[in-house]
Amino acid sequence: MARRLPPLYPLRAFEAAARHGSISAAARELSLTQSAVSHEVKALETYFGTSLFRRTRSGLVLTRRGQTVFATAQGAFADLALLGTDSESRDLSGTVTIAAPPLFCAHWLLPRLDRFSLANPGVAFRLLNVTLDRPELLQEVDIAIIWGNGVPEGHDGMKLMAATQMPVVSPALMASAGAADPEKTLRENRILHEGDTRMWRNWCELAGVRMAENPDEWVFDDPALMIEACMRGHGIALGTLPLIDGLLAEGRLVALFREALPAPFHYYLIRSAPPSPGRVPGVVFSWLKGFAGGVEP
CATH class of the missing domain: 3.40.190.10 (Periplasmic binding protein-like II)
Structure with a gap:
């Protein structure tokens, strides 16, 4: 029996709109009109038979079904991006130090690192907690995910996700x-x-x-x-x-x-500028960047 998949172009438009919390921002990223993105999102909602967004004064808010679809789509797109670098990263080896808030690390980062490790068994990770009273860790790691309102000065990064x-x-x-x-x-x-x-x-x-x-x-x-x-x-x-x-x-x-x-804050993916030396931190950063679509805040 043929596998029935959601329509991919509407899924791409929905993922971008959900990540930004905005139809207009998604349209800019995808080089489409706002009307085209809205049409694609509506097509996906028709496919699933339910609303994926609620429209509020503060922007788009995912419904519970929308949250499930978004998490699945975001992971799938990031995994596809990883395939594009597979030939050059197949033989990667080394350790990458990542700092992230404990809740984020446990419930978002670790499940995704499982998939990265399957594709790159030679890469090891050292994971540190970033909490409100330990900002100095940002100077000691290859990559960090922080909960805040922007990329700190002296770092390269982007908004990873709204919350x-x-x-x-x-x-x-x-x-x-x-x-x-x-x-x-x-x-x-x-x-x-x-x-x-x-x-x-x-x-x-x-x-x-x-x-x-x-x-x-x-x-x-x-x-x-x-x-x-x-x-x-x-x-x-x-x-x-x-x-x-x-x-x-x-x-x-x-x-x-x-x-x-x-939420009043967002999750940001950052690294020091200039980046850590070596190929491994750069490959991991690029892979994580795929979850944000590579879009600057």
């Missing part, structure tokens, strides 16, 4: 809340913060939800630890998508509100 956020809780906390209004649940339970209150305040402002004035708050400099505390029922966290997609699908986390809204 959305939504309040999440453990299944046990959701069960104890019962049929309570989500805003009531938010007011009556501990809030878990990453770094400070800015991201929670950003989400509440976009959602039109009053920020709970709750003195019982926990603050983490490590978002992975914050999510672990949330899964253990210690409070309500602001989860970043697509990083927690798997935890939601497995039922280890539950969405408290329906809205996944644009």
Whole structure:
């Protein structure tokens, strides 16, 4: 039986629009008109029989189905790009040091490094955590992924992906809340913060939800630890998508509100300028760059 694949041109247009959160930015990247990109996205939505985006004042926001399609498409395109360098990278060997936030590393980077390692068994990786209080690591690594609002001065890089956020809780906390209004649940339970209150305040402002004035708050400099505390029922966290997609699908986390809204920061892929010597870091950087489409911020 012939394999039935999604239409590739609409998939390419959708992937670019999802990555940028913008039809116009996708049109610029693909050298198409905005109307053409919109038409391609609509064709893909027709193929899947559901909406892949919600249009908001802040831009395009992926639906849950859209998030799944985007993650799959992004990985497939990056793997295809890796095939293009296979002949020159087949015999690569060496170690690449990558720094990334712990949650990003666990739920986004490691699954992709699995695929890279299969194609390049001679390349080893040294992985370090970048947290809010360790910016000096950026000077000590070949490649870094950071959570912020731009490429730091003295580095070469680009926006790797936009992110959305939504309040999440453990299944046990959701069960104890019962049929309570989500805003009531938010007011009556501990809030878990990453770094400070800015991201929670950003989400509440976009959602039109009053920020709970709750003195019982926990603050983490490590978002992975914050999510672990949330899964253990210690409070309500602001989860970043697509990083927690798997935890939601497995039922280890539950969405408290329906809205996944644009985050105030993005993930950036960077390296020092000039780049680290040797071919291996350059090949790995180019491969990761494929997930961003190679587009400057």
